[in-house]
Amino acid sequence: MSLRRYVIALTLIVALAAALLWQTDPSDDNRLDAGAVNDLYKTIDADPDGYVSGARALPAAPYRYALFDSNGQLLASTDASRFTDFNAAVVHRDTLLPLQNNGTLAIYNEQAAQFSAYRRHVATGLLVGLLALYLLGLLLLYRLDRRVLNPFRKLQTFATDVAAGDFSTALTMERDNTFGAFTESFDLMRAELAAAKETEQRVNQSKKELVASLSHDIKTPVASIRAVAELMSLQTDDDKLKQQLTTIESKADQINLLINNLFHATMEDMEQLTVTPVATDSADLLRLLQQADSTGTALLPALPPCTVMADALRLAQVFDNIFANAVKYAGTPVDVTCADNVDALTLTLADRGGGVSPEQLPLLVKKFYRGSNAVGRQGSGLGLYLSQHFMQRMGGDLTVTNTPTGLAVTVILSKAEI
Secondary structure, three states, X not given: OOHHHHHHHHHHHHHHHHHXXXXXXXXXXXXXXXXXXXXXXXXXXXXXXXXXXXXXXXXXXXXXXXXXXXXXXXXXXXXXXXXXXXXXXXXXOOEEEEXXXXXXXXXXXXXXXXXXXXXXXXXXXXXXXXXXXXXXXXXXXXXXXXXXXHHHHHHHHHHHHHHOOOOOOOOOOOOOOOOHHHHHHHHHXXXXXXHXXXXXXXXXXXXHHHHHHHHHHOHHHHHHHHHHHHHHHHHOOOHHHHHHHHXXXXXXXXXXXXXXXXXXXOHHHHHHOOOOOEEEEHHHHXXXXXXXXXXXOOEOOOOOOXXXXXXXXXXXXXXXXXXXXXXXXXXXXXXXXXXXXXXXXXXXXXXXXXXXXXXXXXXXXXXXXXOHHHOOOOOOOOHHXXXXXXXXHOOOEEEEEEOOOOEEXXXXXXXXXX
């Protein structure tokens, strides 16, 4: 129940009590003695002129009274200070009895008047007390809302956010809050859940990175195993050996298919692979090129001494992809040239396979695209796509162009600031 509803309910209760207290009608309390009033009336009404002229003294009665003529003028009274004129008697709510001579007998019930005043006084006091209790109730409701209801409303919102997986909003603890320790416990739970979620995300990211990296990198040695088995099968006349080599080729194809499936399953997470460029000496680049040249036929230049920004692991993947593509699609050695610019070191790796059509050239770095010469060859169409992504994450770039003799992949490495 909200504070507003509590206030409305309290206000209605107080208003009803005030109305009941104020409706005090003394008409039924301490009424005039009917017998005494009747005797007095008969006595006065028997000879009103005698009482008016003063020939007779007004008879004694337990009440103060007065005689008025038909025009409302005072004729005689037992209390001149109490009765001044007829209008005053009406205002004072005196009992008015018409006489047979058209005059009026006005009787003042002092006890009833006193009791009515007393009841009004008591009612006023009760109303003032009720108002004080009302204000006190409002104050208590305010403190109840601030110290009990409002913290629980915050807790409800907090629980909704946590259930939705939002751990960013802290649950503020108020020191004077009755449920301060309770609130602090929930906020500690939020912090622990946030830490657990962050740890889980890091673990999942590491797993995805490992799967994405291995699923692509394993393809190169598997392709090499298949190529060697295929070559050996062509060079032998032993039927048993050929059958065994055919089995190896079949299993290599099966492994490659499974890797492709795994690769596609994690494709959305590949762009989140960690790339950490650090200052790297150019001598290390030459070592990576030598390791990527699995055939040992590439023409590698001497690299100028300089320092570039590179992630050795990712750069090794880039070179492996380029050399593997040259072996798979061109079947020729790779010629490597170098250009030393002011802010970058450029390495161009070119094969002699004739290149690709101009229409296909810009598509080679697109995700899952494979050229027309890839028909019948294993692959996923992600090698150059990932390579370009890695180079851009290192602050460099990767481009693909045609040369007069084949396809050239240019790797641009930004130089480290000294």
